[in-house]
Amino acid sequence: xxxxxxxxxxxxxxxxxxxxxxxxxxxxxxxxxxxxxxxxxxxxxxxxxxxxxxxxxxxxxxxxxxxxxxxxxxxxxxxxxxxxxxxxxxxxxxxxxxxxxxxxxxxxxxxxxxxxxxxxxxxxxxxxxxxxxxxxxxxxxxxxxxxxxxxxxxxxxxxxxxxxxxxxxxxxxxxxxxxxxxxxxxxxxxxxxxxxxxxxxxxxxxxxxxxxxxxxxxxxxxxxxxxxxxxxxxxxxxxxxxxxxxxxxxxxxxxxxxxxxxxxxxxxxxxxxxxxxxxxxxxxx
Amino acid sequence: xxxxxxxxxxxxxxxxxxxxxxxxxxxxxxxxxxxxxxxxxxxxxxxxxxxxxxxxxxxxxxxxxxxxxxxxxxxxxxxxxxxxxxxxxxxxxxxxxxxxxxxxxxxxxxxxxxxxxxxxxxxxxxxxxxxxxxxxxxxxxxxxxxxxxxxxxxxxxxxxxxxxxxxxxxxxxxxxxxxxxxxxxxxxxxxxxxxxxxxxxxxxxxxxxxxxxxxxxxxxxxxxxxxxxxxxxxxxxxxxxxxxxxxxxxxxxxxxxxxxxxxxxxxxxxxxxxxxxxxxxxxxxxxxxxxxxxxxxxxxxxxxxxxxxxxxxxxxxxxxxxxxxxxxxxxxxxxxxxxxxxxxxxxxxxxxxxxxxxxxxxxxxxxxxxxxxxxxxxxxxxxxxxxxxxxxxxxxxxxxxxxxxxxxxxxxxxxxxxxxxxxxxxxxxxxxxxxxxxxxxxxxxxxxxxxxxxxxxxxxxxxxxxxxxxxxxxxxxxxxxxxxxxxxxxxxxxxxxxxxxxxxxxxxxxxxxxxxxxxxxxxxxxxxxxxxxxxxxxxxxxxxxxxxxxxxxxxxxxxxxxxxxxxxxxxxxxxxxxxxxxxxxxxxxxxxxxxxxxxxxxxxxxxxxxxxxxxxxxxxxxxxxxxxxxxxxxxxxx
Numbered sequence: 001x002x003x004x005x006x007x008x009x010x011x012x013x014x015x016x017x018x019x020x021x022x023x024x025x026x027x028x029x030x031x032x033x034x035x036x037x038x039x040x041x042x043x044x045x046x047x048x049x050x051x052x053x054x055x056x057x058x059x060x061x062x063x064x065x066x067x068x069x070x071x072x073x074x075x076x077x078x079x080x081x082x083x084x085x086x087x088x089x090x091x092x093x094x095x096x097x098x099x100x101x102x103x104x105x106x107x108x109x110x111x112x113x114x115x116x117x118x119x120x121x122x123x124x125x126x127x128x129x130x131x132x133x134x135x136x137x138x139x140x141x142x143x144x145x146x147x148x149x150x151x152x153x154x155x156x157x158x159x160x161x162x163x164x165x166x167x168x169x170x171x172x173x174x175x176x177x178x179x180x181x182x183x184x185x186x187x188x189x190x191x192x193x194x195x196x197x198x199x200x201x202x203x204x205x206x207x208x209x210x211x212x213x214x215x216x217x218x219x220x221x222x223x224x225x226x227x228x229x230x231x232x233x234x235x236x237x238x239x240x241x242x243x244x245x246x247x248x249x250x251x252x253x254x255x256x257x258x259x260x261x262x263x264x265x266x267x268x269x270x271x272x273x274x275x276x277x278x279x280x281x282x283x284x285x
Numbered sequence: 286x287x288x289x290x291x292x293x294x295x296x297x298x299x300x301x302x303x304x305x306x307x308x309x310x311x312x313x314x315x316x317x318x319x320x321x322x323x324x325x326x327x328x329x330x331x332x333x334x335x336x337x338x339x340x341x342x343x344x345x346x347x348x349x350x351x352x353x354x355x356x357x358x359x360x361x362x363x364x365x366x367x368x369x370x371x372x373x374x375x376x377x378x379x380x381x382x383x384x385x386x387x388x389x390x391x392x393x394x395x396x397x398x399x400x401x402x403x404x405x406x407x408x409x410x411x412x413x414x415x416x417x418x419x420x421x422x423x424x425x426x427x428x429x430x431x432x433x434x435x436x437x438x439x440x441x442x443x444x445x446x447x448x449x450x451x452x453x454x455x456x457x458x459x460x461x462x463x464x465x466x467x468x469x470x471x472x473x474x475x476x477x478x479x480x481x482x483x484x485x486x487x488x489x490x491x492x493x494x495x496x497x498x499x500x501x502x503x504x505x506x507x508x509x510x511x512x513x514x515x516x517x518x519x520x521x522x523x524x525x526x527x528x529x530x531x532x533x534x535x536x537x538x539x540x541x542x543x544x545x546x547x548x549x550x551x552x553x554x555x556x557x558x559x560x561x562x563x564x565x566x567x568x569x570x571x572x573x574x575x576x577x578x579x580x581x582x583x584x585x586x587x588x589x590x591x592x593x594x595x596x597x598x599x600x601x602x603x604x605x606x607x608x609x610x611x612x613x614x615x616x617x618x619x620x621x622x623x624x625x626x627x628x629x630x631x632x633x634x635x636x637x638x639x640x641x642x643x644x645x646x647x648x649x650x651x652x653x654x655x656x657x658x659x660x661x662x663x664x665x666x667x668x669x670x671x672x673x674x675x676x677x678x679x680x681x682x683x684x685x686x687x688x689x690x691x692x693x694x695x696x697x698x699x700x701x702x703x704x705x706x707x708x709x710x711x712x713x714x715x716x717x718x719x720x721x722x723x724x725x726x727x728x729x730x731x732x733x734x735x736x737x738x739x740x741x742x743x744x745x746x747x748x749x750x751x752x753x754x755x756x757x758x759x760x761x762x763x764x765x766x767x768x769x770x771x772x773x774x775x776x777x778x779x780x781x782x783x784x785x786x787x788x789x790x791x792x793x794x795x796x797x798x799x800x801x802x803x804x805x806x807x808x809x810x811x812x813x814x815x816x817x818x819x820x821x822x823x824x825x826x827x828x829x830x831x832x833x834x835x836x837x838x839x840x841x842x843x844x845x846x847x848x849x850x851x852x853x854x855x856x857x858x859x860x861x862x863x864x865x866x867x868x869x870x871x872x873x874x875x876x877x878x879x880x881x882x883x884x885x886x887x888x889x890x891x892x893x894x895x896x897x898x899x900x901x902x903x904x905x906x907x908x909x910x911x912x913x914x915x916x917x918x919x920x921x922x923x
Contacts, residue, residue, distance in 0.1 A: 006709050025476065039418065039421075081615035086601060089605055090604060090605075094417070094418055096604055096608065098421070098557075099557055099561050099600060099604060100600065100601050102554060102557075102558070102597075102600070103596070103597035103598070103599075103600030103601045103604075104597060104601065105597070106593040106594065106596055106597035106600075107593070107594050107598065109327075109593070110591040110593045110594045110597075111591075111594065113591065114591055128421065188768050218549075221747065224425065224426075224429060224550070227422055227425075228422065228426060231418065231419060231422040235418060235419075248619060260435060260437070262433050262434075262437040263433075265433050266430045266433040266434050266437075269426045269427075269429055269430045269433070270430050272426055273411070273423060273430065274426055275428045276419060276422070276423045276426070277411050277414075277415065277423070279413045280416075280419055281419070282419070
């Protein structure tokens with residue numbers, strides 16, 4: 001196979017796999033916005049906590065797998081009181097929630113900095129070796145991460161469309177007053193959805209921990225990216241977020257063959273800005 | 286007597302601004318608080334130790350940034366999250382010319398302001414059209430692109446490390462001073478900040494500033510008052526961009542370097558935080574927010590490295606218990622004491638007691654010609670004005686409107702004659718309001734044409750159609766509920782002015798405008814409540830206010846969407862009088878559900894059902910029409 005094609009395929013695959021993780025994180029963001037009108041600027045920090053806790057939990061058990069199950073649950077459960085006692089009064093006022101969660105983001109980052117220090121940590125690949133995929137050699141773990149990511153997205157879809165809880169969530173998203181008046185406990189739905197969204201971000205963090213460096217500011221890179229994905233996909237549209245994440249990171253992967261990383265980022269953002277200018281409600285909004 | 290009748294155009298009474306349509310009234314209003322703070326700051330300049338002085342200087346620079354953002358978000362309601370772009374551009378456009386071209390301080394400052402203007406116009410043309418959360422993200426993305434590029438273009442920008450600069454001495458008239466001499470620099474920066482404050486303080490009270498507030502309160506309504514909302518928002522965006530560039534330039538000079546980090550996201554978040562701490566929409570609020578933030582950052586960070594934890598808590602606590610910031614909190618406490626008085630003032634006196642001024646007397650026939658002498662006199666006086674000839678003023682041809690799969694209007698042909706009082710009736714979902722929305726440009730039809738005086742207006746924007754003489758009211762009273770009655774009406778009257786966006790005049794001070802505003806309020810029986818907040822009025826009064834706002838545009842055609850809906854039954858007859866009075870001078874289209882009212886006031890009736898006209902004619906014909914009885918009155922054919 002010619003080197004150019006090989007390279008492009010590799011970068012594209014890498015991009016798409018990162019896109020699946022971004023999609024996972026963005027879906028949480030989109031859910032939280034859709035249900036509560038919270039523009040959650042601390043979402044990237046929930047992802048960061050997921051990654052940091054992975055370091056801790058992997059340290060306890062000596063293996064990676066338990067972290068994948070425990071960490072999202074811990075973060076999800078811890079997020080529920082956050083929504084109930086800190087963010088509830090601001091819900092439905094997106095701009096206010098944005099500032100409040102920026103405050104929250106400062107608090108989380110500094111607490112993590114105090115507890116874990118500022119030096120980036122590296123989680124070794126829990127699954128070693130490369131796999132041969134359409135003629136390209138690719139790290140097994142990244143494929144595993146993508147598969148788990150897809151599985152979680154599939155579960156989320158199933159939960160939203162095939163379970164009672166999912167119907168309640170979608171009803172509350174659509175019309176909270178009406179949902180209230182037909183006996184759905186929307187307070188419970190809000191808390192549950194916030195926990196679910198936070199759990200998704202944390203799951204993204206766990207899966208990304210062996211791929212990226214783990215440190216207290218790692219969420220800031222992800223938050224803007226997830227926002228772009230959510231907005232370009234169309235606010236509140238879960239399919240839109242998924243498709244936008246995949247397109248974005250696929251194109252990003254391909255572009256990185258020709259440009260240096262910063263230029264790639266700039267080009268991607270320019271593309272996103274153009275999409276917003278010409279489709280002001282996003283691709284699927 | 287003539288003066289009480291606003292429908293009557295008299296050239297001498299047209300709103301007209303003073304010199305060249307720009308200057309009028311006193312330019313600045315001095316506030317004792319402002320003067321006091323200025324005095325304290327001037328005296329402080331002589332006594333305060335150098336360390337604290339440099340802190341104050343940073344505050345002056347920040348407050349320009351903060352006030353600029355307040356105009357953008359607090360007044361013009363655009364939540365931009367990309368102001369770092371202009372801050373960085375300001376910084377580089379003063380540093381680069383001095384460094385590379387040897388430009389003087391003032392030349393470079395002018396360049397910085399020019400660069401800020403150009404950048405703000407370019408970004409604004411893209412970003413202003415996009416609203417709400419999309420605006421937030423779009424501006425954030427644009428700023429991030431520039432940040433990434435600036436970081437990458439090290440030869441030009443010096444990257445994150447930045448470009449150091451040593452500003453040569455600055456000439457100010459015959460004087461020469463160094464920008465690094467704290468004593469001089471302090472006063473120069475204080476002067477910059479204070480001048481920006483004075484200019485903005487005046488600006489937000491000018492007609493331009495009031496229109497920003499109107500857009501903030503109710504953008505849709507503003508566009509139906511002939512204002513081209515886009516340009517007003519763009520003006521605020523550009524102004525904010527320019528001032529942000531100015532503060533970026535001053536900041537770079539003060540810190541002796543400019544870095545790609547000036548484009549970083551945190552510089553976009555900061556003005557937001559300042560505004561939240563101090564209170565948006567007050568100008569002085571964000572400045573107080575700057576002071577609080579800077580002191581906090583300086584003192585607490587020296588004491589504890591993780592001070593951001595406390596800062597985060599402070600933000601959340603402020604949002605929870607003082608969401609309008611420090612200044613908003615103080616204002617609220619102050620008005621709490623005066624509120625009972627205001628309410629007494631607002632207390633309803635006999636509504637419609639000025640209705641006689643309308644000259645609406647008893648009705649002679651269903652043709653609804655009221656017989657007051659006053660009106661007769663007006664009409665005689667006005668006989669030269671074309672108005673009663675039977676010309677079509679408004680026509681629609683085969684209007685089809687589809688929402689998704691639903692057809693709201695299905696080939697509607699309407700022909701309204703000049704001076705007609707036409708009622709449009711039909712069951713719920715018949716397409717009545719959609720028809721109004723199509724005529725006024727709020728909804729674009731899938732096919733068909735709307736003609737106004739024979740001119741095709743189908744593709745016109747709402748404000749353009751409004752300028753063509755079509756005013757409307759809404760099914761649910763659509764007013765600026767946070768503004769006073771007077772301000773509501775003023776917005777309409779001002780939109781007719783030669784320069785409705787005047788940044789120099791002081792809003793509401795022009796005698797012709799004030800006169801017209803009061804006349805309209807008096808006519809609608811709202812004169813007693815002229816200072817009350819529109820939202821505090823009764824439902825019936827809100828409807829009257831909305832009609833007053835529509836009339837203030839001096840339209841030829843008035844579209845009233847269910848003016849009696851939700852109005853106290855006792856007030857309905859008065860509302861009908863108002864409608865009849867208006868119909869004396871204007872072409873009126875009225876949607877109403879109340880059959881008795883419609884038969885009473887309308888000259889002609891159009892009946893819509895399922896998006897089609899099923900009957901049209903004088904009331905007696907409509908009553909007799911079998912299909913109308915079937916569809917609308919619920920009488921079965923059997």
